[in-house]
Amino acid sequence: ILNVEQSPQSLHVQEGDSTNFTCSFPSSNFYALHWYRWETAKSPEALFVMTLNGDEKKKGRISATLNTKEGYSYLYIKGSQPEDSATYLCAFRGNDYKLSFGAGTTVTVRA
């Protein structure tokens, strides 16, 4: 079983504030790192697929960075809005091509 850890488990953010959280994963046999956003009662939605060390991806106010040598990725939300409230999952894809998920970081944005 691969160890994919996300921290913190949950966080509360004031509307307009920026925040970030971490996904750590094995630094060996790396193939790709996926980020998903999951709103309650909806389907997980793919945000990013990151493959290269030093990758930075951006989608609107959400961005992510990747460090495969030390085995971590950060997800940033700039100027949080209530619609950013969701659970953010990362998933490590190794050479066996299977996704191993973290337990997620649940973000609650207070108006």
Add this chain to the structure above:
Amino acid sequence: DTEVTQTPKHLVMGMTNKKSLKCEQHMGHRAMYWYKQKAKKPPELMFVYSYEKLSINESVPSRFSPECPNSSLLNLHLHALQPEDSALYLCASSPSGKGSYNEQFFGPGTRLTVL
């Protein structure tokens, strides 16, 4: 159509019942997946179908039986389940299985309760 649909949304069953979960996609994806998620835990891979053939079974008990009748449909047949099998069951699809960075597209899940 970029959706993965799952039915039913909720299912309550007894330990002697036989039921099925259904998953459908019309994106032309050739890989389909079943995951199980318990509360506050990561989704765990159960099965992978690639080009309608079972390619991965993560040592899942035989009371769970997957079926892929065609490239758009994926079923999970349930029989003689235990209360600890209560969980959210997620279906996903991707353009292909191995060898690419392709994203997996998820359905909203079926919330299963075993009494």
